[in-house]
Amino acid sequence: MSLLIRNTVVASPSGPHRADILVQGPRIVAVGRDLEAPGAEILDAEGLTAGPGFIDVHVHGGGGRTFFSDDPAEVAAYAAWAPSRGVTAFLVSTVGPDAAATAARLSALRPAIQPLPGSAEPLGFHLEGPFLNPIRRGAFPAHYLREPSIAEYETFHEAAGGLVRQVTVAPELPGALPLIHTIARLGAVPALGHTDATVPECRHGFEAGIAHVTHLFNAMRPIHQREGGPVVAALEAPDVTCELICDGAHVEPAVLRLAYRLLGPLRAVIVTDNLHLAGVDAGQAVFAGEEITVSGAHARKADGTIVGSVATFDVHFRNAVEIFGLDLPAAFRLASTNPARVAGAADRKGQLEPGFDADIVLLDHDLHVAATICRGEVAYRRA
Template identity: 35%
Template sequence: MNKTPNGYALLSINVIQEKKIIPNGFIKIRDGKIIATGSMENYEKEDGLIEKEFTTPLYAAPGFIDIHIHGLNGADTMDASEEALTTMAQTLPKEGTTSFLATTITQDKEPIEAALLTVHSFIEEQANNHSGSSELLGIHLEGPFISKKRAGAQPLTYIIDPCISTFSKWQKQSGNNIKVVTLAPELTEGTEFIQHLHQTGVIASIGHSDAVYSEMVTAIEAGASHVTHFYNGMRGIHHREPGVVGAGLAHQELFVEMIADGIHVHPAVIKATFLAKGSERMILITDSMRAKWLIDGEYELGGQKVLVENNTALLEDGTLAGSVLKMNDAVRNMIEYTNCSITEAIQMASSNPAKRLNVWDRKGSIEAGKDADIVLFNEEIEIILTICNGKITYKGAN
């Protein structure tokens, strides 16, 4: 019986680092960590590492981090089951995603609490026994503290005003794992709620909001630093009333999430946003629902019927209901739509979310000492190999 290797040496690859690419480079991995990287000119063989040399031109990037994902492959965060979270964690490496935030949807308090408790136990289980699947880093609480006018696919019935006591209870139930909260700042107690989030180290993200510009400025001053799926589910821009979108473009304090599928936001608008914000303040997300990786048909989101056809997920009334976007496709689309560099695209898919979630010390770049979360892809951004925590979790065609 073969002994499980304690490491790998990935050879003859283009290593994408934060500000540059090392052509014909290598990465050494041991015991779940990156121990060295550099040019093949400086490579030295090391005992105990299985060498994997690649003959076709491949890029190695830090694994993608999806901070806004509801589900995929038949599973959803709101299923509130270990099985659903396991399905998500095991499927995500197919698209190069090595870490994620399980994202909730507006519901009654009991289903939300069930989801939070399940995530808490799953994170503890992963910490004790990391199987090599995508790592669940926490929770993105999307709703229920949002605007009914800008609800989108969020169920109207369960929307409530921001409530610090309710959130505090939820945060405790989650094991302090709620990392991002999407809210509408114009609601009653919205400013106080943002201040509380900011003071407790939680990202206050403006989304599903009808806020006018002055309300956005107040929110930013209170500590808001993020905008959920930019352009979707929010007051748009007008040249005399900038709204949520105008504030997002004008204020560099705000990071903006982008669903780069060409459906939620027109490619020209994605390009304009990139020119305004730069790669430093944009984060690629999928906002995907359970139909991703499955065939077209009828599915469910937040208790609502969703029809999926031609890469588009819609409620029965035609409202967009999340996406079926894969992260490697988001990276490819971003390069195509904006003509950004591959390093800038990876910054938006890996580095920026790692920094936002305060895991930059161990994720988001290929550096010695960090977690060996690595994705290898070809020039078409097709996933060839995904490594999570030093373990090969997905092999594509090469």
């Protein structure tokens, strides 16, 4: 099975250039001019730009499917839908109402963490909680939250079959620092988030192993000129990547721009924080047992708390290009190369190079998704 993508412009880090892309089985085997492959399926991409498929490390569902569920079919159905928005890989972001329910959910969803033909690839779990600060809980009900516990985390790790890739944790909670060590030792990325930490508390978290920040600005102590806070600590930490929700509603574009100036193209990560409502027309819905209302790019509770974004990844990508003034190679870093690192898949995803997975998104001149290839198969093609 081979596929030849002809006449595209590759948004490569060394600058956009015209090329063909030859795919064999699930991998890219060549990128260059005038490639020949007798018998290959041909996809003429004249007028389209090719980049590595979008990778969403913070997503709770979309297309009507939710990861706040114990049904692995929900993950598979999301994975089949996501290529229509350019997404080729993702972390299943979830948590349960209590420790037993979280472990049961991870173990129930674990069979879904495998690549299926023509679908985006689930790369593992992002546990958004439960070790979060109650005063920065965002949309999570207070009863979901727990004090840091290594023993509890070990049960999550086992229930998930070692497939937890990212864990959001508030470093100022009692017992958080040894927990952060454990999370890193067991192979996941500890992420700062839902936190009220001061700058020194954040620094202790970074020293303990925190390497990433969950939706910078949202659900954390805001910047204060005498207190600093997590945003400042994260922006000045040298190697820490930061999630930016670019739906235009979670964070004011001028604030996003300010953060991006400090983060640069190697540390910023576009995420959607999408709910199941992303990409569907629905005015009212339920989140963690509470009624929420959807309007525009986001969903809110009755008290005004933003629950999550409903603008899909392709919208966030276009917003990021406009808000940050990015060229496409830089935009693909934020949407694919950097998140591949967070998800622990940088050796096979996030770059459009021979040897990498053939996860490719083709965008038209308005940056809308024209086609998406997942591990060598055309998973989406616009009618």
